[in-house]
Amino acid sequence: MPPVLTVVIPCYNEAENVAPMVARLDVALAGTDWEAIFVDDDSPDGTAGIARAIAARDARIRCIRRIGRRGLASACIEGIMASSAPYVAVIDGDLQHDETILPQMLRALQAGEADVSIGSRHVDGGEAAEGFSPLRQRISEGGTALARTRLPVRVEDPMSGYFMLPRPVFEELAPRLTGRGFKILLDILLSAGRKLRVAEIPYVFRPRNAGESKLDTTVLLEFLALLLDKSVGGILPLRFLSFALVGGIGLLVHLATLGIAIRFMPFVAAQWTATFVAMTANFWLNNRITYRDVKLRGPALWRGLVLFYVVCGLGAVANVGVANLLLRDGMAAWRWAGAAGALLTGVWNYAVSATLVWRRR
DSSP states (O other), rough: OSSEEEEEESSSSSSHHHHHHHHHEEETTTTOOOOOOEEEEOOOOHHHHHHHHHHTTTTTTEEEEEESSHHHHHHHHHHTOOOOOOOOOEOOOSSHHHHHHGHHHHHHHHSSSOOOOEEESTTTTTTGGGGGHHHHHHHHHHHHHHHHOOOOOSSSSSTTOOOEEHHHHHHHHHGGGGOOSSSSHHHHHHHHSSOEEEEEEEEEEOOOOOSSSOOHHHHHHHHHHHHHHHTTTTTHEEEEHHEEEEHHHHHHEEEEHHHHHHTTSOHHHHHHHHHHHHHHHHHHHHTTTTGGOOOOOHHEEEEEHHHHHHHHHHHHHHHHHHHHHHHHHTOHHHHHHHHHHHHHHHEEEEHHIIISSOOOO
16 A cells, blocks of 8 residues: 655755655654655765665655756656655755644645645744745745736745645646746646645744755746746747746846947947857856756856857857848947847747757757
8 A cells, every 4th residue: 555645855965964854754744654755866965875775774765866857846746756645745855844744734635625735934823034045035035926926826835845735636737737947836836727725834944954055046037937937828838938038138138238348349349249248148047047957067068158159159140230230221229229139149049059059968
């Protein structure tokens, strides 16, 4: 017989937290038939090895080591789909979530009170300040405010990464999930196609004791891409929307550089300079955000940058040519001429990036 509850723990560089997590689950879930699945994205610190060593002496522990792919959302999906338990929970591997509320979350589902049980920092009794840096606090607050404008049901903590739901409900929703980024709960709530009944269980978000936080400003951009994807009904690929957001930042970089350079050189030279700076910015941002799951590292990073320059140089030629033509014929001011050339380059960049620069190996 399968266990009643599977706890899925997505991991990257959490070697120091694996054993404490198992010990805490053992105490919190005493009297419950449970298992834990650590889903590790090939951590260089040996997270998978430690999880497997524990699994060798504890049949409740399993480990999935993923090679060549990254991402919290997709790790959660793989871990849940590997379970046969009637209920599944997702909890971060950094020990910041309070595992002692897992039985309460489970009871809410078993009693039929909710379709999703959420560990919440923003209901009475919950708290997040101690576990957040000022930057993470601002990212979380901004994301929460945006998420609430799109959700069909009121959720106080839609950015939570700590939740539980019946596995059949998840399997029903799984084909509609984007599977990218960090906010898997938000993806679930937006993909349901109906108002899921939600139970929010308060907990105090703990400070991190080991390892490093993976939450940064790039996560907010991925989050914005997810909201855009759901807003347009999934018509456009999420990767394209992420690329477009990065392109918008690149356009601002381009125009800012052009505004400075045009004071010291002719327009054509200034446009080339701005194009090169924006191209470089787009490459680094796309490597961190749009293609985070196939992120280039080491020598591959520099080869990718050179290839990006070479291929996108063709688009840059068209960029400068179109912008110069518009300016020469008096059809636009330098700002609009520069923007038109930059947008043309952006379309070309997207067309070639997936197939040549960040192709899956």
